[in-house]
Amino acid sequence: MQKIGVFVCHCGSNIAATVDVKKVVEMAAKEQGVFHAEDYPYMCSEAGQSRIAAAVKEKGLTGIVVCSCSPRMHEATFRKAAERAGINPYMVEIANIREHCSWIHKDMTEATEKAVILMRAAVAKVHLNAPLMAGESRVTKRALVIGGGIAGIQTAIDIADAGYKVDIVEKTPSIGGRMSQLDKTFPTLDCSACILTPKMVEAASHENITIHTWSEVEKVSGFVGNFTVDIRKKARYVNMDKCTGCGVCQEKCPSKKPLNEFNRGLNTRTAIYTPFAQAIPNVPVIDANSCIKLKTGKCGICEKFCQVGAIDYTQKDEIITEQYGAIVVATGFDTIKLDKYGEYAYNESKDVITSLELERIMNAAGPTKGHLERLSDGKAPKEIVFIQCVGSRCSDDRGKPYCSKICCMYTAKHAMLIRDKYPDTNVTVFYIDVRTPGKNFDEFYRRAVEDYGVHYIKGQVGKVMPQADGSLLVQGVDLLDNKQILKKADMVVLATAIEPNPDVRKIATMLTASIDTNNFLTEAHPKLRPVESPTAGVFLSGVCQGPKDIPETVAQAGAAAVKVIGLLAKDKLKTNPCTAKSDELLCNGCSQCANVCPYGAITYEEKLINDHGIRRTSRVAVVNGALCQGCGACTVTCPSGAMDLQGFSNRQILAEVDAICR
Amino acid sequence: MSKQSELIKEISGVNPLKCMKCGKCSASCPSFNEMDIKPHQFVSYVQNEDIEALTQSKSLWKCLSCFACVERCPRGVKPGKLIDAARQVLIRQRGQEGLTANEIPALLDDETPQQLLMSAFRKYRR
Amino acid sequence: MQELIHRAKSLLESGEVSRVLGWKKGENVFDVEPAFFATAEELENFVYNGFCGANLSKYMIEASTWEGKTLVFLKPCDTYSFNQLCKEHRIDREKAYIIGVGCKGKLKAEKLGAENILDVQGAGYPDCSDTLKVTTLYGEQEVAYKDAMLERCHVCKGKEHQVYDELIGESVDTCDADRFAEVAKIEAMSPEEKFAFFQAELSKCIRCNACRNVCPACSCRKCIFDSTKFDSNQKANTTSFEEKMFHIIRAFHVAGRCTDCGECSRVCPQGIPLHLFNRKFIKDINNLYGEYQAGVDIDAKAPLTSFRTDDAEPGVGRG
């Protein structure tokens, strides 16, 4: 039999204005097992909490009901108060008489009646509460960063600098990500490689950082502090220890057909390749789909020319298993496919390109060695049209409903750079809105217009028509002039919407992290916990969470690192004690519960059971309390009721039901 | 007046509030230069409940119903449908009956743009 | 039948099996009951005829805990239950030697006027005939075999055994009705009619628990209605709702696991068509989540412990 104390909070007038708190106290005192009932203006205050402690001491209370605001607000507060008063924190239940009562009802009688019922339900539940002990789990002091772009690199460096081991898993042959593909960065116009490469080197040479390139996360199990991750290290066919990165193999490779992914397929590469000159590690990989030796068994030229004998055609994919305490997702983005936008003639003309492709064309290491050329005939374009919002801000299934955020600024950058380097080239930008919130952003855009003479037209392009003479006829509208425009152009650049890397879905599923309808990872709270995933121990860095430019990405990467460091700094974590528990006397061993457990927390044992004196060996379910997150899916599949959830037991919930319906 | 704009919304199934004023409709329109009220302006006429001006406009009869704007509108506003609905409102006002399928062949001549015929098929296919 | 006894005796003698699970003669020809036979002598009482409706699978739960193998005779429809129990780790397949016996449909004594029967000819296996000669206190009568069959045999799942070590005898697929016709008929009723129908049926329930005790899916060590876990332990009914609760929950607990063996309806002393609950769930599962027959594939995912992201929403399809 519990001795229960009921504490009713006024919350100033938030509750007391609509609920007759005195009446609630009066009714509470009449409930069976209630030995103490009082009200107080602010139960959550220091003074309010000490009243609870005093009552516990004086009346020897074993259970507490607080009628106050939502448990999401102050349950933790009152549990701590109970603990200080010497009661198990899980002997506290909250009756939510503010959010669920006083704030939504106007009639005092009605609201008071409801508050009394909510109080009764909480009292009924506390009668069946049992003290629960939070378990402890060890924290593995190592973090995993998925994705080796600027977000992943920055997060890794920050974590490593704090003294913790970090592994980066990158699926391409080199770290660097999208930023390594960029030529210049806005709004300062400094060269992307010049600021990124030192970071890459820093990461690679950091004693606490291990980089797995050409690798993918295969499987994730475990929970916050104790993740076990299988990483597939894809066969590189090059021995990383022996290779000196001299590059002879790439010069000699006769297979020159495959499209160069790093240059967005604008030119080709060899079958053995490093994606770009500053790649880290500077060790090539062999693309098994185009390697003649691997496909036909004949060739072997790279092996012949490699002076250190680093080529190894017999390499196989390797799975390594590592333990981590925290996981950071930094999987970045890609541009959307333009197949559904026939009107822009992207698939018809080589001179209609995406901005990321232009980025490669402008880059000295790109397919045109940095010369602005038409890909169709190599001529210098004299008339360039930029089209904004291609696939962004689109409510149909062709594009994305969100603003890709970076396009306005990089288009201003591109336009400015072109006008600067090729003053005789005309640049026209069709835009819907120019969005420049950011430090020095609007100034930058205005410079493009005022100092560089970039022609901005408010309006959209309806159609791009490739002409027989190789030019492109652009049909657009100038909304301010209210005129339709037909413009001959040599090149059209599409500010293509960005989308999360398609692999993120797979990764999110493995991590049980939630993603939104656009495949962006969801934050634990959109404002207050923007770098954490709702899944404990999983953190978000960079564009995988939402469109961002470089400075924002780096800022978020640092923030994610701080959260990881905060987690790894702990030796042990308290586990949620509201876990499932199986009654082995009742368990049939039927395995239904294990089939629905999302955490693999249920296993089966052949156990010697003493059933009221009768000994038998039976197959019974056993719950791993550290893995169980307490969803309760198992409890409902269990026909015998052997599986129950602590803190939300069948009898507790039924008691609440009874109290409400009586 | 407002009743008419409601009618247009109902017939067209279009929510003008979704328009973000990008102008892609006008950029796509093959009859743009013939029109006094441009396709992107249709939305604001309906929003401002100035249906009178809309039904009096030349544009109403210059629209080919090629539906380029309907297809390309990134917000699903479909100005072409609005124009179409305005026509219907007018026709209903005048109490005219529509053509029957049998009457059409006799009315065809070389002047009628092919596009118009195609779009009519597109529009009324079931 | 002699062939079955003969085979059982030789398996016992060779020591391959330690006991035999089969059917035993009762006082009357129709009073057949499940029994274990430990010796060749005991097997003299073994019987296999048209009244051997009882599904022996459930007895294998206990037999699985004993030393040695048990020879069990299973009709085609019983093997589904056997498989389902294997799937749920309740039966050890290795502990069973299964002889799949032929079946031509099983009889419902009530359909012959059970109280007065003295003898029934033509129900013996394998020579059972299309017409039964029934001797009652009041003389002889002839009844078509089909007319005396259990309801479940009219919706027979087929003559194939799902699992066996050897087969003896031929089976006949006796299906001559739509399995879901009764359910569909009720579904087509108005809510008032439905309620009246079930109210009338369930009012007959005396909570004897025969349905639960015979059901191979209701194999819990301790039924939820006997335990304190839900404050639902068995007692005299205090509310008129309790039978409803019992039967809904029972059906829900076996949903996706029930093989539709029909034992519940066969044994109900009050004649409540309990299979209508289970079959409703089976029909819904088939319609909503794809055809699923419990007890066919041991490795198949059960409908209630799996999902699809595009499953129907609850209540969709309501008026």
Added chain:
Amino acid sequence: MPVNNENWKPTIVAFCCNWCSYAGADLAGSSRLAYPADVKIIKVPCSCRVNPMFILRAFEKGADGVILCGCHPGDCHYSTGNYYARRRMTLLFSMLDYLGIEEGRTRVEWVSAAEGVKFSETMNSFVEKVRTLGPSVRLGDLRCKN
């Protein structure tokens, strides 16, 4: 059994998952979006925690309507819980319909933590529906009521 009594107050039990719908209800509260006081919320960790037994028990003890709210499919905090809940409730509700229980006394609604408006609207429409149905007789113990 519809009643004409304007003052009749139904008893409604709402099971809300902790992560989405309970938070949605909190948001409805902090946004002052009213819904009838007849609705009493029971917090469960996940919609998949709700045993059909709870729902039947509520009716047995005199509830007139029971509603279950959880995260939207795909957004479950435990990633899959609501998918199981969806199948369970689909079958249970279908069975209740089959037994002639008035549809409308049971409902499942997916309400996210951001959908305070939806929570309030859902409760308003559910209570309205139950009010038109009147006291639950078919699924209740008659003796519990006066």
